[in-house]
Amino acid sequence: xxxxxxxxxxxxxxxxxxxxxxxxxxxxxxxxxxxxxxxxxxxxxxxxxxxxxxxxxxxxxxxxxxxxxxxxxxxxxxxxxxxxxxxxxxxxxxxxxxxxxxxxxxxxxxxxxxxxxxxxxxxxxxxxxxxxxxxxxxxxxxxxxxxxxxxxxxxxxxx
Amino acid sequence: xxxxxxxxxxxxxxxxxxxxxxxxxxxxxxxxxxxxxxxxxxxxxxxxxxxxxxxxxxxxxxxxxxxxxxxxxxxxxxxxxxxxxxxxxxxxxxxxxxxxxxxxxxxxxxxxxxxxxxxxxxxxxxxxxxxxxxxxxxxxxxxxxxxxxxxxxxxxxxxxxxxxxxxxxxxxxxxxxxxxxxxxxxxxxxxxxxxxxxxxxxxxxxxxxxxxxxxxxxxxxxxxxxxxxxxxxxxxxxxxxxxxxxxxxxxxxxxxxxxxxxxxxxxxxxxxxxxxxxxxxxxxxxxxxxxxxxxxxxxxxxxxxxxxxxxxxxxxxxxxxxxxxxxxxxxxxxxxxxxxxxxxxxxxxxxxxxxxxxxxxxxxxxxxxxxxxxxxxxxxxxxxxxxxxxxxxxxxxxxxxxxxxxxxxxxxxxxxxxxxxxxxxxxxxxxxxxxxxxxxxxxxxxxxxxxxxxxxxxxxxxxxxxxxxxxxxxxxxxxxxxxxxxxxxxxxxxxxxxxxxxxxxx
Numbered sequence: 001x002x003x004x005x006x007x008x009x010x011x012x013x014x015x016x017x018x019x020x021x022x023x024x025x026x027x028x029x030x031x032x033x034x035x036x037x038x039x040x041x042x043x044x045x046x047x048x049x050x051x052x053x054x055x056x057x058x059x060x061x062x063x064x065x066x067x068x069x070x071x072x073x074x075x076x077x078x079x080x081x082x083x084x085x086x087x088x089x090x091x092x093x094x095x096x097x098x099x100x101x102x103x104x105x106x107x108x109x110x111x112x113x114x115x116x117x118x119x120x121x122x123x124x125x126x127x128x129x130x131x132x133x134x135x136x137x138x139x140x141x142x143x144x145x146x147x148x149x150x151x152x153x154x155x156x157x158x159x
Numbered sequence: 160x161x162x163x164x165x166x167x168x169x170x171x172x173x174x175x176x177x178x179x180x181x182x183x184x185x186x187x188x189x190x191x192x193x194x195x196x197x198x199x200x201x202x203x204x205x206x207x208x209x210x211x212x213x214x215x216x217x218x219x220x221x222x223x224x225x226x227x228x229x230x231x232x233x234x235x236x237x238x239x240x241x242x243x244x245x246x247x248x249x250x251x252x253x254x255x256x257x258x259x260x261x262x263x264x265x266x267x268x269x270x271x272x273x274x275x276x277x278x279x280x281x282x283x284x285x286x287x288x289x290x291x292x293x294x295x296x297x298x299x300x301x302x303x304x305x306x307x308x309x310x311x312x313x314x315x316x317x318x319x320x321x322x323x324x325x326x327x328x329x330x331x332x333x334x335x336x337x338x339x340x341x342x343x344x345x346x347x348x349x350x351x352x353x354x355x356x357x358x359x360x361x362x363x364x365x366x367x368x369x370x371x372x373x374x375x376x377x378x379x380x381x382x383x384x385x386x387x388x389x390x391x392x393x394x395x396x397x398x399x400x401x402x403x404x405x406x407x408x409x410x411x412x413x414x415x416x417x418x419x420x421x422x423x424x425x426x427x428x429x430x431x432x433x434x435x436x437x438x439x440x441x442x443x444x445x446x447x448x449x450x451x452x453x454x455x456x457x458x459x460x461x462x463x464x465x466x467x468x469x470x471x472x473x474x475x476x477x478x479x480x481x482x483x484x485x486x487x488x489x490x491x492x493x494x495x496x497x498x499x500x501x502x503x504x505x506x507x508x509x510x511x512x513x514x515x516x517x518x519x520x521x522x523x524x525x526x527x528x529x530x531x532x533x534x535x536x537x538x539x540x541x542x543x544x545x546x547x548x549x550x551x552x553x554x555x556x557x558x559x560x561x562x563x564x565x566x567x568x569x570x571x572x573x574x575x576x577x578x579x580x581x582x583x584x585x586x587x588x589x590x591x592x593x594x595x596x597x598x599x600x601x602x603x604x605x606x607x608x609x610x611x612x613x614x615x616x617x618x619x620x621x622x623x624x625x626x627x628x629x630x631x632x633x634x635x636x637x638x639x640x641x642x643x644x645x646x647x648x649x650x651x652x653x654x655x656x657x658x659x660x661x662x663x664x665x
Contacts, residue, residue, distance in 0.1 A: 020589040024331050031338055031353075038350055044619025048350040051607040052341045059334035066327050079588055087380035090556070091581055094376075097560060098573040110557050117553030124549065136554055140561060149214050150565045 013077050017070025024063030031056040089121055105155030106145075110137040163289065170516030174524055179222055182215070183521050186223040187528045190230020194250075195238050195540055199555055201231035202488050202597075203375030206367045207562030209495055217499035218514050222521040224495055225475075228488060229281060229522075232471050233529055236273045236464050237540060241266060249467040252439040256452060256459030263455050265405075267398030272409050272457055273464040274534055280417040280465035281526040284472025287421050288479075289519050292508065295480040299505040302481075304612035305623050309633035310483065311606045316640040317426050318595055328591050336599020337606070339364055346604070347611055359571045366490050366601050368563045368576040373593045374487075375559045376580025379552045381587060399534055401457075409461035412442050416465030423466070424473020426485065438466035472522065479503055479515060483605070487597035494601075 032053060041047030097113045104112075114133035118124045144150040173179060193204030205224050212220035235250035240257035253273065260269040302310070319329040342353045343363030354360035401409070419441065420434040442462040443452045452459050475492075477485050482504035484490035493503055501511060508515045533540075563576040583593050617623035624630050 016589050020586075020591070024335070027335070027338075034353060038345075038352060039348075042619075043621075044614065046611055046614065048345040048348040048352060051603075051610070052338065052352065055334055055337045055341065055603070059331060059338065062327055062331045062334055066325075066331060069327070073590075081588070083381065087584060090380060090552075091376075091577060094556060094560065094577055094580075097557075098570060098577060101560070101564060101573065102570050106561070110561075113557055113560075114553050117556070118550065122549040122553075128550075132550060132554070136557060140558075144211065144561065144565065148211050150210050151568055152561075152565065153568075 013075050015070050015073045016076045016079055017073035018067045019076055021063045021065070021067025021070050025060050025067065026063075028056045028060030028063060032060070086121065090117070093117065093121070102153045103155075105157075106152040107137045107141050108155055110140070163293075166512060166516045167289065167520060169512060170518070170520030171523075173218060173513050173517030174222070174520035179219055179517070179521060180524065182219045182223045183226050183525050184528055184532075186226020187230040187525055187532055190227035190232075191234035191237075191529075191533060191540065192230075192543070193227060194231030194234025194236075195544060196551060196555070199558075200235075200374055200378070201228050202491065203371050203378075203559070204231055205488060205491050205495075206370045207375070207558055209367055209491065209498070210562060210565035212495060213498070217496065217501055217511075218517045220495055220499060221492070221514065221518050222525075224492060225518065225522065226525050226528075228492075229277075229468065229471050229525060230529060232468055233274070233277050233533055234540070236277070236460075237270065237533070237537060238544065240269045240273065240460070241541060242544065249435050249463075252435045252463040253460055255439075256454075256456050259453065259455035260457065260460065265455065265457075268401035268405050269457065269460050270537060271399045271401050271534060272405065272413075272461050274530055276409065276413040276416065276461045276465035277468040278526050278530045279413050280420060280469035281472060281529070282523065283417045284421055284424070284469035285519060285522045285526070287469075288472055288476055288522075291425075292476045292480045292515070295476060296505045296508050299481050302505070302629070304609040304616060305627055305630045306633070307483075307609040308606065308613055309624065309630040309637070310481070311602055311609065313633045313637045313640075314483065314485070314602070315595075315599075316637045318598065320640050320643060325590075329595050332586070332591055332593060333595035333599045336596035337603040338599075339369065339596070340600045340603025341607075343604075346608055357571065359567075359569060363604070364575055364600065365566065365572060366487070366494050366597060367566045368572040369579050369600055370487055370491055370597050371559050371563050372576040372579025373583040373596060376556065376576060377583030377587060377593070379556050379559075380580060380584040382548070382552070399537075405457045408457050412438075412458040412462035413465045415441060416462040417469045419462075420466030420469035420471075421473040424470035424485075425476050434466040434470035435463035438462040479507060479518075480505060482507070484598065484601055487594055487601075490597060490601040 035049050035052045035056065038049030038052070039047035040049040040053055093113065093116050097109055100109045100112065111133045114136055115129055118129035118132060119126055141152060145152045174183070189208065190201070190204065193199045194201065199207075204227050208224060208227055212223060215223070232249060236253045236257070239250040239253040240261055243254050243258040243261075257269045257273070260266060315330075315333050318333065319326045340363070342360055344351050344361050351361050416434075416438040419438050423434040423437060439452075439459055439462060442456075442458045443449050446452065446456070446458060448456075474485050474489055477483050478489040478492060482493065482502060484493055496503055501507065501514065559576060560573055563572045564570065566572060583596075586593060613623055614621075624634060
């Protein structure tokens with residue numbers, strides 16, 4: 001969806017700092033609410049809930065100040081998001097990779113991830129994608145697992 | 160002084176062992192690559208190499224990781240000069256005049272001066288570290304919990320004041336980091352806080368997944384899908400030699416940059432980044448021909464490059480002497496030492512002289528390695544830059560997953576990294592600086608513990624913070640800084656941060 005600039009005199013819309021400030025305020029309120037579970041103690045004898053509450057108050061106040069003084073920041077609608085779709089796609093594929101890592105093992109996960117990134121997201125030549133994927137997976141496994149003795153997950157099929 | 164020399168000899172006897180030398184070399188090499196590749200800064204690079212140090216002894220680990228650190232500082236300048244791409248944030252200022260020099264066909268001298276400046280600054284930085292760290296450590300032996308509380312508070316306010324961009328936003332990010340640090344078991348009462356019944360969260364959130372997420376993954380997300388990098392020109396060895404005039408112009412900027420960088424390096428914050436901005440601002444201001452800046456003034460390369468390198472060394476002082484990280488990078492370094500059962504602090508230098516002095520000596524050697532590694536091999540490195548980014552970033556991302564997973568063999572760390580990557584991406588779009596998050600995360604348990612210990616010492620009397628001269632001094636400085644940080648909200652007009660160009664960077 002693209003925003004067309006409104007007619008002259010229209011509001012610039014909400015400002016970026018107002019959004020982020022309010023978000024931080026909400027986060028602080030949420031933490032403050034969650035903090036009920038722990039005894040706050042007194043000023044003289046702080047309990048486990050003391051610092052989180054203190055920091056949440058601090059964050060809330062700062063968030064509020066950012067929002068209040070954010071009237072002159074750039075309008076939210078002017079932040080460009082040209083890479084957002086790809087960023088979300090990359091993140092989703094990585095999440096799938098994280099999910100697969102301990103289930104199908106390091107090498108298979110890395111091959112699958114790289115084939116997806118290079119072949120599907122970047123539309124590189126399938127041959128090149130496959131070569132990079134297999135090469136990266138085998139070389140890093142050799143360096144980290146064999147040479148440096150870092151434990152990496154294996155697949156149920158043993159490799 | 161005689162004692163220092165003797166210690167230094169001990170250090171060199173450690174650092175000149177072949178195995179240590181080899182790892183110093185590898186560290187510098189990897190660091191240079193990390194600094195040159197977009198999407199991987201020194202912080203993410205160090206975090207990712209952390210698992211690789213598990214099987215090594217502590218001295219070698221520190222030598223390797225610090226080699227990566229200052230190698231990356233240097234690598235970042237190469238891409239800035241040749242391609243106008245800052246490989247990492249500290250090189251932003253180098254881009255301006257460095258790239259202008261490249262366009263005028265003076266890429267070689269720019270690279271050479273950057274390398275020489277880094278070398279001079281690095282050597283002086285190590286020298287300062289050698290002299291200051293033991294003194295500071297002796298002084299810090301008198302520090303009790305109240306002093307640490309005041310020091311940490313002061314650190315945060317200095318950080319907020321020194322970081323580029325809005326101070327409120329920096330404080331907000333520090334607050335966010337402090338909250339993240341609250342996750343896990345409370346050391347004093349045994350309560351598990353904000354763990355949402357995930358057992359592994361009882362230990363708290365590690366610095367590595369957060370650092371890699373915030374600085375590695377979010378960078379990849381921001382730059383994914385960018386067009387192919389521009390053509391790179393490859394200077395030959397003969398073109399590297401600067402003219403006599405260029406040398407003459409660079410001497411003072413290098414020395415000033417070294418001093419500025421070192422002083423800023425000791426202060427908490429993203430020291431190496433700020434120092435390069437400050438140095439550039441200073442050079443532009445005192446130059447008789449400020450109009451040359453931006454059009455290829457060699458001073459604009461010499462100053463910032465020296466500053467960021469000596470700041471990189473200066474930052475080790477509080478880390479080694481007080482056990483307090485002044486930047487996220489130092490936080491990861493501390494994590495690396497702790498993995499080997501060594502906790503940095505005032506006792507480190509006396510208890511582990513081989514580690515400390517070996518490390519100091521290895522930094523001398525690292526500086527030499529960088530100088531002889533980088534200049535002749537610059538052509539080779541440049542060839543690597545021709546790898547298209549669409550091939551590079553998937554590999555970087557896979558490296559991030561590998562690195563985070565293998566620190567604790569935990570998938571949870573990978574999840575944390577991805578979540579932090581997403582959060583970092585959005586925050587950066589909104590113009591927030593992320594370094595305070597990582598710093599807040601690591602400092603928050605220290606701050607809480609020292610505050611509560613202080614109160615336990617005084618039976619709940621806050622007067623304990625006012626009885627002690629060191630504490631009072633630090634609290635007064637904090638209060639003054641806090642008032643300064645409020646100033647731009649109520650008074651219009653530029654302060655020094657705008658003068659040196661700190662505000663230009665979001």
